[in-house]
Amino acid sequence: MKVLQLIDSLEPGGAERIAVTYANSLCDPLEASFLCTTRAEGLLKGALKDKVGYLFLKKKRTLDYSALFRLKRFVKANKIDIVQAHTTSYFFATLLKLIYPKIQLIWHEHHGNRIHTKGSDHKALYWCSKFFSKIVVVNPDLKRWCETNLATKEVIYIPNFIVFEGEPEEVQTRSNIICCLANLRDPKNHMLLLKAFRRIHEAHPDWKLQLIGKDFNDNYSEGLKNFIKEHRLSAAVTIEGSISAVQPQLQQATIGVLSSSSEGLPMSLLEYGMAGLYPIATNVGYCREVISTFGAVVESNNEEALTTALRIAIEDRTWRIQQAGLYTAHIKKHYSLEGVLPELLKIYKN
Known part of the structure; x- marks a missing residue:
């Protein structure tokens, strides 16, 4: 069996990382694994x-027939059986x-924010769903939405997973750094984190905040940069x-935060x-689970609640380290390749 992952770009992001993880993880259990990026390459x-x-198709527009036929030739030449289209690449697929x-x-x-929309808002997706053999979703809420609003008969929940490579660095020796791994765009709500961190920094000036993710240099990121400058946080916050x-x-960090207003399974x-x-996260998507x-x-x-969660984690070092170790074990057990791969292979083979 041969499977191709189809994604719009390879710029770092959640869906893009999953597409790469799938392509890499399927090399050994399948006959062959492929990945095609339609619009852009990336890191x-x-x-x-x-x-x-x-x-890499170098697709220039939505209806790029030249790119479409290049993809067809590639799929046909490599005798690919299944194309797994991630997020917005479904139309081209x-x-x-x-x-x-x-x-x-x-x-x-x-x-994850699709669950807050109506099926009538996605007419093109509904039409395309008539041609899907299956839909894979990253949380049960999305499963229910797809079953209700789309034409595909089989919708399957498969949690995102990560491939562990060795053990994490010793926690006790880490720096006083809070990280947020999220591209700088609206659903990630970095402003909430900045407001909470501003209050934390007054009591704990030795702590730093790192925002890791693509900066689109738009109004959203400009607002974050202005806030950092206005509140004199430039020495403590880095983008x-x-x-x-x-x-x-x-x-290198100690605490990881996700302050989003919507998520799937991040x-x-x-x-x-x-x-x-x-970990500290807002109660959206599948974050609590x-x-x-x-x-x-x-x-x-909720700025007050996020500030309190950060303060507790910072001030109770022993408890924080213990919980971090338990969280790593939890993720390894429930969201690692070993736990998810058998279910994924069943989807392909059936």
């Missing part, structure tokens, strides 16, 4: 294993299905931008577990 290209077959019906098409939906290898950066929380961080009892979950857009 994550360097994370692909040599054994992964790779194609459906066009491929129309001109090459031989493939099985799976749509993999990551975006790191996109990083291909996030684990070395995270393993890869950032899995990365925090792999890095040995104490991922963190379980091994960190703090606060209500979305």
